[in-house]
Amino acid sequence: MTDKQSKAREYVLADLVDATNEVDDAMNLLTEARYPVPAALTAHLQAAREQLAAALTIAKQGDAYRPRCAHQCPNHAHTCDRTPTHLSDHRDQQQKGTHTCSWPNEPDHITIRISGGSDDLVEVEGCEGADEFNCWGIGLTGWRGDLIGGTDTETLRIYAIYNGIWTFAATASDESLPMPDWPIRITDHPDVGHSALVEIDAPAGTRLTNVTALGGDR
Ligand SMILES: [Zn+2]
Ligand SMILES: [Zn+2]
Ligand SMILES: [Zn+2]
Structure with a gap:
């Protein structure tokens, strides 16, 4: 990661934490409210909380910032995890215990x-x-x-x-x-x-x- 990229990552992380705290505050206010709270409102805030947590997880991974080939696998939803200029086969992310696959790198x-x-x-x-x-x-x-x-x-x-x-x-x-x-x-x-x-x-x-x-x- 370049200095500029790690600086940007730092700011994004800080903003995501702030946003999470704001959502938590809003949820606490609703929990303590003395008036009826629409269920849909609580559900949306809960969803936002989960989305923010997922975003935070990705933002924390240094590896998430690495440039990728991202060629679409012809058989699955995943994309190529190798560097953009890689030679030979495309490959999805290799993690222990998960299905991995590769597909031919044919020039388009x-x-x-x-x-x-x-x-x-x-x-x-x-x-x-x-x-x-x-x-x-x-x-x-x-x-x-x-x-x-x-x-x-x-x-x-x-x-x-x-x-x-x-x-x-x-x-x-x-x-x-x-x-x-x-x-x-x-x-x-x-x-x-x-x-x-x-x-x-x-x-x-x-x-x-x-x-x-x-x-x-x-
Ligand atoms: Zn695949
Ligand atoms: Zn590839
Ligand atoms: Zn496969």
Whole structure:
């Protein structure tokens, strides 16, 4: 815990104790009251007292402030208790004598890389359907492909145009469909001087389809 966090914890603990005392005072007043007290009122105060006690228990645990992965277990109500950047399986909190379980840490996103190879080749990596595609044409060398996400309505259309340097564009596949909000990075290719590098963070399971070479008279 950082200094700031332990300071915050100290204040929260003090406030919870104050709040508990206030509720206790209110309950004592009602107990001593010489007028009829609605049962629901007493019940709510009693519930508040129990909730505050539960909050206090959590606030006292130093371990409660540790950042967690919190990935939802697919089979139970618990979440992953490991650190946010952990590798391998997710795991629930392990306590003596209680049921524990783990579940696979499958990435929910994949990164798809697209770049130009030679002057008539487009390379796609990182998804189903990825390959090297020949796309030579007279007048215009270009390439088009659709990345289809988990649902068929999530489609990102990629264009690659060669004009001495491979250039890329992304758009919706149809005017009636939104363009997916997948993060797209276009940077200088570290290894290929005549191409940019496109990196797309798409949902796991995204596949490449509808690949077409642009330009004619091949
Ligand atoms: Zn579980
Ligand atoms: Zn986890
Ligand atoms: Zn289990």
